[in-house]
Amino acid sequence: MYDLTGFQRDLLYVIAGLDEPHGLAIKEELEDYYEKEIHHGRLYPNLDTLVEKGLVEKGQRDRRTNYYTLTRRGRREIDARTEWEAQYVDH
Template sequence: MHDLTGFQRDVLYAIAGHDEPHGLAIKDELENYYETEILAGRLYPNLDTLVDKGLVEKGTVDRRTNSYSLTRRGRRETEARREWEQQYVGELLVDS
């Protein structure tokens, strides 16, 4: 996970929050978070990179639509990242 961009980590989190979302659902989730348009030319190459790294599995809904889910490795690495973040962010939330 250390070699991913912040955007790629956000894509993983968006996938983790849904049950096998398709690309447009991931795009909508990221657009809500970033409060800006996410172009297909940015999203889909990053999804392909996550598939190539073994963190995401790409399925087929129909001829034009793919679904995405975290692999076991993707879930494990996402959880490890959350635990790492929690040791820093968790202290901020408790102190507030």
């Protein structure tokens, strides 16, 4: 997780919190959080990077719609990050 950008880390968290979200659903969640538009040219290359790193799996719902899920490794990375954060942030 240390080699991810903050945006990529946020993508992981959104994917973890939704049930097989498609790109548009992820985009909308992040736009709500960032309070600004997320362009496709930023979203999809970063999703592809997470797929290439083995943190996210991309499936196909139909010809035009892909969905995303965390891999086991992606879940482990989030869990490890949460433990690391807990050392520094009082919950």
